[in-house]
Amino acid sequence: MERLYLKNYRNIKEEDLAFNPTLNLFIGKNAQGKTNLLESIYLMGTGSSHRTKSDQDLIDWDADYFFLKASIIKRTREMTFSYGYNKSKKEIKIDNNPLQKIGDLMGYINVVLFSPEDLQMVKGSPAFRRRFLNLEISQVNPYYYHNLQKYNQVVRQRNLLLKEIRANYAERKKKRDLLSVWDQQLVDLGSRLIKKRLEVIERLDILARLTHRKITDGRENLKMEYKSVLGAIEEQTSREEIEIIFAERLKEDVDNEINRGSTLYGPHLDDIELFINEVNVRQFGSQGQQRTTALALKISELEFMKSEIGEYPILLLDDVFSELDSLRKSHLLEVIRDKIQTFITSTDADAVNEIQSKYNLYSVTEGQVELSKGSD
Template sequence: MYLKHLELRNYRNYAKVSTDFSPQINVLIGSNAQGKTNLLESVYVLAITRSHRSNNDRDLVRFGADFARIDGRVSRKLGNTDLRLVISSQGKRAKVNNLDAPKLSAYMGKLNVILFAPEDLNLVKGSPALRRRFIDMEFGQMSPAYLANLTMYKKALKQRNAYLKQLKFHQTKNLTFLDVLTDQVAQYGGAVIAARAKLLQDMGKFAAVIHSDITRGGEVLQLRYVSQVHDDAFGDADAATARLQDLFAKSRQRELDQGTSLVGPHRDDVQFIVNDRDVATFGSQGQQRTTALAVKLAEIDLMKQETGEYPVLLLDDVLSELDDNRQTHLLRAIQDKVQTFLTTTSLDGIAREIIQEPAIFHVDDGTLTRMDADAVLHDRGSASAQT
């Protein structure tokens, strides 16, 4: 799949922009704070319905405007799909082929994207919450069933925590209703754990091959799902549910005392093991970056496996954070198969493979101008020759 056309109205610093994109490489070049990341973010929001940079939707609306609108035409194997997302004080409204989407969860998956930004290099050494958010956002695009179970789990967990708080402060004594909520949390939580374990196992296989390639066979990468549920129950949602119910029974008094749920996939984590050592604790910065890169690149193949199509890749100033070896492997992984958008302040320092046949856009204060790629690359080549 690829994004053929994008139109923005009142999005961040863009009053109005409308443009077509290449199905291959699209380079957004310009000085800092001109809107390169904003445009990349708009593609992400069109796909995911939320920003990776802000939890406040109002931040996405141009100053002084009442709404922001993102329109996109997505080319897929079975034809084109027109998407629209409108953001206002009334919330978000989505359309697919001019028909209202009843739920945002039903809208997701029409455009699949993978975002790789400098902060993603902290995936390995960051907090467990960061890694949980990462797998939930990515797996939610790949599997409507996973997204549905995760949504219901979060809803049931919120109700259970609220009720546990009431019990803690003696506002109610009805433990039967707590049992009902516990069963719901265990049911949806078991489905989430089983799906996470399966997808992480598959992602780990892809990541191990990529990681071995980058390190020239010198290191072995493993992804390990860390959960209160034993790994012998990972592959079966019913077994994971039964294990959660057992854990809830054992932790019941502690949960009543603390007024919150102490068990469930909202407390799980992902561990990255390189040569049998936890790379977050014992790995060098270089090893941590290689691991993060391998995992992000593994997403591409995993998404192709799960959806039948390659996703759109968004690279937000990440090439400048990678050395030549890691750049080369990144470019090799995406060449000729993944539509890519990358932001940069300069083409200098970018591995030459990335600019074979790019579409180049100059971003300046919320305006987008397509440039003559041959002329830009010729000028770059001339300047390199002179130096």
């Protein structure tokens, strides 16, 4: 990203920033606006904030709209992206042309965010890992994103119908026929999502293992496995086979689903399992192992995107750099050095000192961002 203009974005009143093509450091005390700034870059890339679902939260409390405009150079051509929201209306434009749907924003400015909460990808509930995977694939594959939106809608509709059937015994038979219409869509879309996830996990698994091995001097072997609530699904399972298994499960367990009023099978409930030397990291990994795993996953994400779209995404490191020990830090630096545009926030200027010769250093104070050292 070459430039970013922000107006009334959270506590940032107005800034027009020109970035370093490699490294940008934002230093400031707590609650000054560092994460807000990274969040705005993330928003321009993914169309949603990582911290809130509501655009309303992003408007400066003293204002009634916010506006962001970013410019990037994509294969030697300059492109501009703008994102504006005023209490009733959102407007997103690429090169001044309004977009019909937010999904169309995906795939231009690719971003990878690494923040302390990412430890949850390893330690937390399956929802964190599904989110990681969905976001990762959606950024490089708009078709996946599209299917995912449709799938989620089908799950919502189907859940409503299951509850209706539960409530209305007399019409049970008639409504059950309706259910099979949703089942077909669920199975069709769901099997596509699962198949794509299997393909991507296979790639991420290799990339993450390589990184993890390097950071641990070859002592640890990381493994990622897709774990479906459908049961027996493996890398080589074809989409047709997934469809059959999926439909079968729905048939077997329909009474249970009606009782619970909820769809109990499908990719919206699947998970990724992580092992180090065959031992489950979530259950048995040490803190250090869990951190290294999170870092390896993030680096695999960068490499995966590079191989998919031909260039590295923007890397946003929110508050994590100073937390890493020297071995992990130096490994990360080796990966990003001079080839990945990186934005780092920290409260401590010393923690990020001397990391490379060319960088922009900004100080962030009460929503004001000031360039205090620049080189290019």
